[in-house]
Amino acid sequence: MSLIKAENLSAGYDSDTIIEGINFTVNEGDYLYIVGENGSGKTTLMKTILGLLPPLSGEIVFGDGLNSKEIGYLPQHTPVQKDFPASVWEIVLSGCQSRCGIRPFYNKKEKAIANENIRKMGMTDLKNRCYRELSGGQQQRVLLARALCATGKLILLDEPVAGLDPMVTLDMYRLISDLNKSGITVIMISHDVAAAAKYASHILHIGDMVFFGTNEEYRQSKIGKYFLMQGEMLGEISNDGKKEAK
Amino acid sequence: MDKLMMYFEYPFVRYALIVGVLISLCSSLLGVTLVLKRFSFIGDGLSHVAFGAIAIASVTGVSNEMIVVLPVTVISAVLLLNSSGKAKIRGDAAIAMISVGALAFGYLLMNVFSASSNLSGDVCTTLFGSTSILTLNPTDVWMCIVLSVIVIAIFIVFYNKIFAVTFDENFAKAVGTKSDLYNLMIAIIIAVIIVLAMNLVGSLLISALVIFPALSAMRLFKSFKSVTVFSAIFSVSCALVGMVVSILGGTPVGSTIVAVDVFAFAVCYLVGRITGRGN
Numbered sequence: 001m002s003l004i005k006a007e008n009l010s011a012g013y014d015s016d017t018i019i020e021g022i023n024f025t026v027n028e029g030d031y032l033y034i035v036g037e038n039g040s041g042k043t044t045l046m047k048t049i050l051g052l053l054p055p056l057s058g059e060i061v062f063g064d065g066l067n068s069k070e071i072g073y074l075p076q077h078t079p080v081q082k083d084f085p086a087s088v089w090e091i092v093l094s095g096c097q098s099r100c101g102i103r104p105f106y107n108k109k110e111k112a113i114a115n116e117n118i119r120k121m122g123m124t125d126l127k128n129r130c131y132r133e134l135s136g137g138q139q140q141r142v143l144l145a146r147a148l149c150a151t152g153k154l155i156l157l158d159e160p161v162a163g164l165d166p167m168v169t170l171d172m173y174r175l176i177s178d179l180n181k182s183g184i185t186v187i188m189i190s191h192d193v194a195a196a197a198k199y200a201s202h203i204l205h206i207g208d209m210v211f212f213g214t215n216e217e218y219r220q221s222k223i224g225k226y227f228l229m230q231g232e233m234l235g236e237i238s239n240d241g242k243k244e245a246k
Numbered sequence: 247m248d249k250l251m252m253y254f255e256y257p258f259v260r261y262a263l264i265v266g267v268l269i270s271l272c273s274s275l276l277g278v279t280l281v282l283k284r285f286s287f288i289g290d291g292l293s294h295v296a297f298g299a300i301a302i303a304s305v306t307g308v309s310n311e312m313i314v315v316l317p318v319t320v321i322s323a324v325l326l327l328n329s330s331g332k333a334k335i336r337g338d339a340a341i342a343m344i345s346v347g348a349l350a351f352g353y354l355l356m357n358v359f360s361a362s363s364n365l366s367g368d369v370c371t372t373l374f375g376s377t378s379i380l381t382l383n384p385t386d387v388w389m390c391i392v393l394s395v396i397v398i399a400i401f402i403v404f405y406n407k408i409f410a411v412t413f414d415e416n417f418a419k420a421v422g423t424k425s426d427l428y429n430l431m432i433a434i435i436i437a438v439i440i441v442l443a444m445n446l447v448g449s450l451l452i453s454a455l456v457i458f459p460a461l462s463a464m465r466l467f468k469s470f471k472s473v474t475v476f477s478a479i480f481s482v483s484c485a486l487v488g489m490v491v492s493i494l495g496g497t498p499v500g501s502t503i504v505a506v507d508v509f510a511f512a513v514c515y516l517v518g519r520i521t522g523r524g525n
């Protein structure tokens with residue numbers, strides 16, 4: 001049985017329908033990329049999957065054995081107040097809150113998981129720093145470490161590489177890919193179509209045209225070809241720029 | 247000093263100190279969460295509701311005011327915390343509405359039905375706390391101790407959850423934390439603290455106990471834990487200093503404590519500026 005199955009799903013805010021007629025299935029071990037233009041409703045869809053927004057119509061069915069305690073989540077915007085006092089360590093550790101359950105305090109194992117994810121993100125030196133004093137990219141890595149702490153079966157990432165430098169972006173893709181290979185299902189929103197073509201097992205394209213299928217099917221489809229070509233053109237432009245700079 | 251020692255001989259002075267320390271500790275613990283959730287004024291709003299409830303209690307002649315005041319305040323707290331975010335009326339506007347409404351209604355009730363000859367004195371006492379903390383009887387003190395211990399215990403046990411829900415409610419929900427439940431719990435605790443604190447500083451000055459320790463700590467510290475610990479220490483010290491000053495100088499307890507809070511905040515602000523720790 002599939003992990004998540006969306007049937008004729010419409011999502012939006014109150015009476016405001018943003019996307020409709022979405023159908024897709026996610027099986028265990030899949031690596032699903034959600035792509036589409038700004039404002040096409042990717043974040044809205046992800047929030048609906050997470051249950052933060054009620055679906056307007058249609059339904060999302062979760063396979064048995066999946067409960068929200070095994071989901072990791074990286075939000076696109078974290079509405080953290082500017083003056084919130086919180087250290088990197090406190091935030092990453094809070095990713096373990098679902099492992100912790102009703103037990104009041106984090107145990108050694110959870111602290112070890114938090115430490116390990118801080119290390120993976122290369123944040124060990126910043127562990128005791130205040131979150132609000134970090135750069136945008138560093139903050140992103142903190143939230144990723146937190147999401148990794150929460151993951152057991154499924155991780156949902158809303159533009160995880162936005163604002164990261166190229167090296168870290170590459171690391172991130174590898175890390176997520178490794179995570180996926182270790183059996184964790186990944187659903188990721190991204191504008192990086194090239195990376196989608198490289199890593200994804202399935203692609204959900206939303207916008208004026210909706211497409212859902214395997215990576216291979218997407219590359220063969222009209223819409224996929226169109227977007228991939230655009231991506232390549234952009235890539236060439238930036239490559240040209242680099243050549244000229246040399 | 248001798249004079250102070252002499253005062254400590256009196257049980258009512260000791261009661262007042264115990265109650266003052268406990269209340270200031272409780273209010274500072276949740277202050278951090280309230281300030282960060284942008285609910286600083288909820289203390290104010292709720293205390294006015296409690297004032298209205300006291301008016302109802304005294305008019306209807308209920309012997310123990312707590313029986314009326316506590317539930318009414320708890321219900322208002324739950325409504326206020328729940329409505330913000332969803333409701334058409336924004337959170338702060340809702341609080342302001344309820345707050346002035348209850349104040350006016352309470353005063354009106356007292357004025358129309360009160361049998362007391364010293365009406366303005368009564369009202370003033372409820373609003374500013376005046377000297378009522380020195381007239382506590384053992385039952386009040388025990389009630390306060392029990393409620394405070396419960397509040398502190400709940401806060402410690404749910405500390406990590408409160409942090410998680412305050413820092414990022416969406417994430418907490420997404421990973422299966424029952425954030426609505428914790429918000430409800432926070433609301434109830436706040437209401438209890440407000441009702442307790444009415445004894446100490448009166449209903450107009452409660453917000454000060456809630457926000458000054460948190461704001462001062464946030465000038466100097468940058469992790470949630472250090473802010474929480476410092477604001478607790480800050481609040482208890484200010485309450486102690488304030489009470490001692492008021493006993494020695496014969497000034498009103500509530501306003502003296504708040505004055506000490508304001509002064510200490512200014513010190514923290516300056517220290518934060520000079521050391522560059524604040525922003």
Ligand SMILES: Nc1ncnc2c1ncn2[C@@H]1O[C@H](COP(=O)(O)OP(=O)(O)OP(=O)(O)O)[C@@H](O)[C@H]1O
Pocket residue numbers: 013016018036037038039040041042043044045076
């Ligand atoms: N809280 C909200 N209430 C009402 N409408 C909203 C809300 N948040 C977003 N929208 C609207 O929903 C639409 C889709 O927004 P969404 O954030 O899902 O886009 P997105 O695909 O994630 O875009 P991006 O690539 O820029 O992140 C937008 O038109 C936006 O204006």
Ligand SMILES: [Mg+2]
Pocket residue numbers: 042043044076158
């Ligand atoms: Mg988005």
